[in-house]
Amino acid sequence: MSEFLAMGGYAIYVWSSYAIAVVVLGLNAILPVRTERREIAELQRAINARTKHDTPS
Amino acid sequence: MFDFLNKYASLMHFYRLSRRLSQWLAPLTAVLMCAGVVGGLWFAPTDYQQGDSFRIIYIHVPSAWMSLFVYMSMAGAAVSILVWRVKVAEIALRCSAPLGASFTFLALVTGSIWGKPMWGTWWVWDARLTSELILLFLYLGIMALQNAIEDRRVAARAAAVLTLIGVVNIPIIHYSVEWWSTLHQGPTVSKFDRPSIHLHMLIPLLLMSVGFTTFYISALMVRMRTEILRYDRKTNWVREIVTTHHGSPSSV
Amino acid sequence: MTPRRKRLLIIALTVAGIAVAAGLILAAFEKNLMYFYSPSEVARGEAPDNRPFRLGGMVVEGSVLRQPQSLGVWFTLTDMAEESMVYYDGILPDLFREGQGIVAKGQFNDTGLFVASEVLAKHDENYMPPEVADALEKAANPQSNRTP
Known part of the structure; x- marks a missing residue:
């Protein structure tokens, strides 16, 4: 196991590369999903506001 | 054929298609990438010359390939925008740029990290590295240009023009190691020759390459759906989607 | 010629023109690009x-x-x-x-x-495990020992 982590002496190079990839790809996977949800929520709010306004109370 | 294309040029149909696509594309991506990483870090044998440092290849090369692939996709979209003014293409171009920039950044950074122990330096201004850096600036420029222009449709046309001007960089990047003397070595996997990489090292590389491609499409779909909702927010079909929507989106 | 075809032609010519320009610039800077x-x-x-x-x-x-x-x-x-x-x-x-x-x-x-x-x-673009490298080396030079 420790041999695996050591990567033949190149541990810091290999693991930092993979770590950076996880961060970059992870952000690209997560952030747009959050934006999509926020956008839908905003549109929902806009529609509810308009419906309230249009319907006489 | 054109009927098919016409149908999906419509934002509503594309939205629905992308939802269905994402459902199986996202899990597929996860499987491919896990298989690729496990294969690359564990099962692939150590290299005779570079030892275990060569395992960076499983991030670096797919990233580099994607940096070129995404740009060519954007170039295709750019032509559609300028010739036929296709809205889906406008959205595809806008949403692809940050992904292309991410892949280019990843290729440059992992390449730099790999170069330090192997070449002896973090960076050289040879033709391959310099042209890839220029690609990053192109992506950022395309993103900045669109940000600067209020009108989405005008911004898309401007970005399309910039994309096509920059497309000349792509063959330069690809052939740089053949046309000029560079520190970066020549291609390991090319269209016409047998790959100069051992099979057990090649398989994880192919898995990661396909995985990165499906990642791009998956991530692109999410971004495009958000943008489509913005483009068409006044339409009935969007109202219906939004009001019948509850909880989380059907899939990533 | 339809307006669309005309736009397509203009785009194609522009990209081709830029490619030619880039090619000429690169040829001029050839010496500096050789690493x-x-x-x-x-x-x-x-x-x-x-x-x-x-x-x-x-x-x-x-x-x-x-x-x-x-x-x-x-x-x-x-x-x-x-x-x-x-x-x-x-x-x-x-x-x-x-x-x-x-x-x-x-x-x-x-x-x-x-x-x-x-x-x-x-380094070159070849990737292989040490055993394969040794086998290739032996095939090329039957009598020599490989220097590490």
């Missing part, structure tokens, strides 16, 4: 003689001589046609070895020795 000169180019007098430049080639087998008390090392670079002798006083990259591709940055001194301030290793 290194080969020993043959040096022999032909094509390398600059008043400022540092990069010399690239393969380390000749048996040409590596180390200075006993310091990091200083001599080695010869070849491009299979001409040779250049290089001296470097510093830490060599991991991949430095006989038969390896090397790019050295520096200048020739008065005695024709290339004094390097930086030595980088170039």
Whole structure:
């Protein structure tokens, strides 16, 4: 196991590369999903506001 | 054929298609990438010359390939925008740029990290590295240009023009190691020759390459759906989607 | 010609025009884009003689001589046609070895020795496990031992 982590002496190079990839790809996977949800929520709010306004109370 | 294309040029149909696509594309991506990483870090044998440092290849090369692939996709979209003014293409171009920039950044950074122990330096201004850096600036420029222009449709046309001007960089990047003397070595996997990489090292590389491609499409779909909702927010079909929507989106 | 076809033509011509322009610019800057000169180019007098430049080639087998008390090392670079002798006083990259591709940055001194301030290793595009490399080596040179 420790041999695996050591990567033949190149541990810091290999693991930092993979770590950076996880961060970059992870952000690209997560952030747009959050934006999509926020956008839908905003549109929902806009529609509810308009419906309230249009319907006489 | 054109009927098919016409149908999906419509934002509503594309939205629905992308939802269905994402459902199986996202899990597929996860499987491919896990298989690729496990294969690359564990099962692939150590290299005779570079030892275990060569395992960076499983991030670096797919990233580099994607940096070129995404740009060519954007170039295709750019032509559609300028010739036929296709809205889906406008959205595809806008949403692809940050992904292309991410892949280019990843290729440059992992390449730099790999170069330090192997070449002896973090960076050289040879033709391959310099042209890839220029690609990053192109992506950022395309993103900045669109940000600067209020009108989405005008911004898309401007970005399309910039994309096509920059497309000349792509063959330069690809052939740089053949046309000029560079520190970066020549291609390991090319269209016409047998790959100069051992099979057990090649398989994880192919898995990661396909995985990165499906990642791009998956991530692109999410971004495009958000943008489509913005483009068409006044339409009935969007109202219906939004009001019948509850909880989380059907899939990533 | 329909408006669409016209737009397509204009775009195609513009991209082609830029490609031609880029090609001409690159051709003009060819010398600067070459990352290194080969020993043959040096022999032909094509390398600059008043400022540092990069010399690239393969380390000749048996040409590596180390200075006993310091990091200083001599080695010869070849491009299979001409040779250049290089001296470097510093830490060599991991991949430095006989038969390896090397790019050295520096200048020739008065005695024709290339004094390097930086030595980088170039590696090829082949990836294989050590057993396969050994087998290839044995197939090529049946009687020699592989130098690590």
